[in-house]
Amino acid sequence: MPIATPTSAGRPPSPLWWAVFSVTAGWSLVMSLRCQVHGDAIDMMVRGWRLVFDGVWLPFGLKTSAGGFSPGGLTALVAGLPLAVWPDYRSVAVLIALVHAAAFLWLAMALRPALGDTGSWLLLLVLWVDPWRMAFSTHPWNSSLMLPLGMIHLATALTMSRGRVAWATFVHALTVGLGLQLHTSFAVLAILSVLLWLTGMVRVHWGGLAAAVVVGVAALAPWVAAVVADPELLPAGKGFPMRGLILVYPTLRGLMYWLKMGGLSLPSWLTRFDFTPDCGATADAVLTPLATGVVVLGHLTTLVVLWATWRLVRRALRQRIWRGPAPGTRRAWLERYVGLAATAALASFAVSPTTVMFWQLFVVQHAIALTVVLAVGAFLRRGGAGWFRRAAAAWVAVSVALILAITFGAPMYRQGGRQPEGMDLRYDHPMFHRLGMVDHGSVTVNRGSEEGWWPAALEPADP
Numbered sequence: 001m002p003i004a005t006p007t008s009a010g011r012p013p014s015p016l017w018w019a020v021f022s023v024t025a026g027w028s029l030v031m032s033l034r035c036q037v038h039g040d041a042i043d044m045m046v047r048g049w050r051l052v053f054d055g056v057w058l059p060f061g062l063k064t065s066a067g068g069f070s071p072g073g074l075t076a077l078v079a080g081l082p083l084a085v086w087p088d089y090r091s092v093a094v095l096i097a098l099v100h101a102a103a104f105l106w107l108a109m110a111l112r113p114a115l116g117d118t119g120s121w122l123l124l125l126v127l128w129v130d131p132w133r134m135a136f137s138t139h140p141w142n143s144s145l146m147l148p149l150g151m152i153h154l155a156t157a158l159t160m161s162r163g164r165v166a167w168a169t170f171v172h173a174l175t176v177g178l179g180l181q182l183h184t185s186f187a188v189l190a191i192l193s194v195l196l197w198l199t200g201m202v203r204v205h206w207g208g209l210a211a212a213v214v215v216g217v218a219a220l221a222p223w224v225a226a227v228v229a230d231p232e233l234l235p236a237g238k239g240f241p242m243r244g245l246i247l248v249y250p251t252l253r254g255l256m257y258w259l260k261m262g263g264l265s266l267p268s269w270l271t272r273f274d275f276t277p278d279c280g281a282t283a284d285a286v287l288t289p290l291a292t293g294v295v296v297l298g299h300l301t302t303l304v305v306l307w308a309t310w311r312l313v314r315r316a317l318r319q320r321i322w323r324g325p326a327p328g329t330r331r332a333w334l335e336r337y338v339g340l341a342a343t344a345a346l347a348s349f350a351v352s353p354t355t356v357m358f359w360q361l362f363v364v365q366h367a368i369a370l371t372v373v374l375a376v377g378a379f380l381r382r383g384g385a386g387w388f389r390r391a392a393a394a395w396v397a398v399s400v401a402l403i404l405a406i407t408f409g410a411p412m413y414r415q416g417g418r419q420p421e422g423m424d425l426r427y428d429h430p431m432f433h434r435l436g437m438v439d440h441g442s443v444t445v446n447r448g449s450e451e452g453w454w455p456a457a458l459e460p461a462d463p
Contacts, residue, residue, distance in 0.1 A: 011112075011117070013108075013112070013117075013120055014117075017120065017121065017124060020124060020129065021104075021105075021124060021128060024128055024129050024134075025097075025101045027134070027403070027407070028097040028100070028101070028134060028137065028138050029094060029097055029138075030407065031093075031097075031134065031135075031138035031139075031406075031407050031413055032090055032093035032094045032096075032097045032138040032139070033090055033093075033094070034407065034413045034414070035090060035093045035138055035139035035140070035412060035413055036139070036411065036412055036413065036414070036415070036420070036421040036422045036440075036441060036442045037089060037139065037140060037421070037422070037423070037437060037442040037443070038141075038412075038421055038423065039423065040062055040063075040141055040142065040143075041089070041139060041140040041141055041442075042423065042437075042443070043062050043063070044062065044075060044078075044079045044092065044140050044141070044142060045079060045083075045089050045092070045140065045431065045435060045437075046431070047061075047073075047075050047076035047079050047080070048076060048078075048079025048080040048081075048082075048083045048092065049079075049080075049083070049431045049435070050076070051076045051077070051079070051080035052080045052083045052084045052087070053431075053434075057073050057076055057222070058073060058076050059072065059073045059222035059223040059225070059226045060072065060073070060223055060226060060233050061073075061074065061075035061076075061142060061181055061182065062075060062142050064184050068232065068233055068234045069233050070142070070180075070181060070182065070183065070184065071180060071181060071220055071223045071227075072180065072181030072219055072220050072222075072223050073181070073219075073222060073223065074178060074181035074182060074219070075142055075181065075182065078092070078095070078142070078145065078182075079092050079140065081095070082094065082095040083435070087434060087435060088435055088436045089140060089435045089436055089437055089440075089442065090436070090440070092140040093138055093139045093140050096137055096138070096139075096140070096141075096144050096145060097137055097138050099145065099148050100133070100137040100144075100147065100148055102148075103147070103148035103149075103151040103152055104127070104128055104148075104151060106151065106152060106155050107123075107151040107152070107154060107155045107366065108120060108123060108124070108128075110154075110155040110158050110159070111123065111154075111155075111158070111334065113330055114158075114329075114330035114331050114333070114334050115331075115334075115373065115377065118377060118380060119373055119374075119377045122372070122373040122376055122377060123369065123370070123373050125392070125395065125396060125399070126262075126369045126372050126373055127365070127366060127369035127370075127373075129396070129399055129400070129403075130264075130369070130399065131264060131266060131298070131399055131402040131403050131406060132261050132264075132266065132365065133147065133365065134403050134406070135266070135270055135403075135406050135410070135412065136359070136362065138413075139412055139413075141359075142182045142183055143182075143183050143185070143359040143360075143362055144362070145182050145183075146179060146182065146183050146185055146186075146359075146362040146363040147362045147363065147365045147366065149175045149178060149179050149182075149186075149189065149363065150175075150189065150362070150363045150364055150365065150366050150367070151366045152171065152172075152175050153172060153175045153176075153189050153192070153193075154337060154366060154367070156168045156169075156171045156172035156175070157172060157193075157196055157201070157202050157337065158330075158333070158334075160172060160196075160202035160203055160204070160205075161201060161202055161203070161333055162203075163203055164203045164204065164205040165205055165208070166205045166207055166208035166211075167208065168205075168208070169204055169205040169206075169208030169209050169212070170205075170208040170209070170211050170212045171212075172193065172202075172212075173193070173208070173209050173212035173213065173216075174212045174215065174216070175189055176189045176190045176193060176216075177212060177213075177215065177216030177219070179363065180216070180220075181219070181220075183359075183360075183363075184360075185348070185359075185360040185361075185362065185363045186363070187348050187351075188341075188344050188345050188348045188363050188364055189344075189363060191344040191347050191348060192340055192341055192344035192364075195340045195343060195344060196337070196340060199336070199340065201333065201336060201337065201340070249355075250349060250352065250354075250355045250356050251346065251349040251350055251356070253349075253355060253356045254345065254346070254348075254349035254356035254360070254361065255346075255349075257356065257357075257358045257361050258305075258309065258342075258345070258361060258368055259302050259305045259306055259309065260302060260305075260358070261358065261361055261365055261368050262302075262304075262305035262308065262309070262368040262369060262371055262372050263298065263301030263302050263304055263305045263372075264297075264298035264299075264301045264395070264398055264399060264402060265298050265299045265301060265302045266295060266298060266402065266406075267358060269411070270406065270410050270411075270412065271291070271292070271295045271405075271406075271410065272410070272411055272418065272419050273287070273288045273291045273292065273405055273409035273410060274288065274409055274411075274414065274417035274418040274419075275287045275288060275291075275408055275409045275414075275417075276416075276417050276418075277414050277415050277416045277417045278408050278409075278414060279408065287405075287409065288409070291401070291402075291405035291409060294398055294401045294402055294405065295402070295405075297398050298398055298402055301395065301398070304372060305368075305371070305372055307375065308371045308372045308374075308375035308376070309342075309371055311375045311378075312335070312338060312339060312342065312371050312374075312375070315335060315339070316336075316339035316342075331374070334370065334374065335374055337367070337370075338367045338370050338371055338374065341364050341367035342364075342367065342371075344364070345361065345364050345367075348360075376388070415440065415441030416441060420441070421442075422441050422442045422443055422444060423442070423443050423444070424443075424444045425443050425444065425445050426445075427445075428445045432445060
């Protein structure tokens with residue numbers, strides 16, 4: 001059945017839309033240049049350092065929550081290529097911010113025929129101008145790349161819904177293969193792809209799929225050789241399968257993060273504000289209480305996400321998204337995609353051997369945002385524009401205030417202050433100095449201590 005296209009198809013976004021996108025993208029670069037690093041980020045830098053400065057390409061990624069390491073050497077490439085251009089840890093953060101911008105534009109243009117003008121604005125405000133996305137897309141972290149993969153997964157799935165397209169199938173499958181090398185949450189994309197195919201939502205070009213499999217397997221060949229030599233590299237060992245289903249709480253925790261990430265309810269460790277390093281103690285005495293009050297307002301937006309998610313569940317059950325015929329309109333197709341994405345996430349929560357953490361939902365953050373976008377869009381089609389304008393203005397005001405507070409007051413983006421993000425290391429190495437980690441406050445090296453620190457299973461050159 002052909003998918004109907006609304007009358008807004010082909011109409012480009014307004015200049016104001018592009019202006020908001022551009023200003024936000026520019027601010028992402030500002031945040032990238034202010035970012036501080038943590039344990040995983042330093043692990044990521046190690047892989048880039050070994051590749052660029054030692055000529056050693058490590059065939060495995062970062063540690064997983066279940067033990068062992070992520071398979072493949074993609075993490076070393078993601079960290080190494082920007083370091084080869086600009087040997088500074090912040091170059092990786094800039095690259096990630098640019099990848100987010102490119103992936104969002106791809107998704108926004110792909111969804112515009114389904115969402116129209118109003119929906120495109122909602123997507124811009126709920127997903128792009130979002131404190132969650134801004135905070136976790138502007139510093140070096142492998143998890144930060146999962147949202148772009150998720151957005152590309154949806155954009156290519158939409159192309160595949162219209163027919164068997166070789167390039168779209170290839171890229172779609174490659175998002176799963178690349179995700180495998182970056183973070184264990186790739187499993188959500190794998191489950192979702194299977195659900196999309198089983199329900200007739202996408203049409204697979206088998207040649208494109210075969211090519212993606214060949215590329216993915218070839219990229220893992222060095223890792224397979226490393227695992228044969230050292231089985232402890234395998235990402236397993238902690239927890240047990242179906243932990244989320246048996247204990248229930250881990251699955252409920254995943255649902256809680258779904259509600260938080262759809263709105264402006266931020267994790268507590270990100271909101272330990274201190275504006276003293278940039279603004280001084282007098283300003284901090286005023287700004288920290290104000291920012292904390294805005295954080296409270298952000299928590300209230302969870303109610304909007306709860307309403308939107310309940311609407312999604314009701315419609316999914318009514319429309320039998322797992323067994324019904326393929327939708328005949330782009331908007332109906334998109335609603336079913338979001339419902340299947342929620343199903344894939346729940347399945348992943350249930351089978352996960354470890355407790356769900358918020359970064360495991362980055363891969364479906366676009367679907368979480370679309371839950372709100374679709375619900376609000378339906379509400380507007382029934383009227384209520386006046387109420388919406390006031391609510392949208394408040395949402396944007398809280399979003400901007402939180403982004404500014406994070407940029408200048410959160411541990412991840414300030415040097416020093418209360419409970420800083422930078423790490424206190426007991427092992428000195430040229431990498432910390434050559435990549436600017438010491439100069440920009442990301443690490444403090446206590447050279448007098450005999451206790452060493454270095455990412456497990458890595459042996460750097462002697463300092």
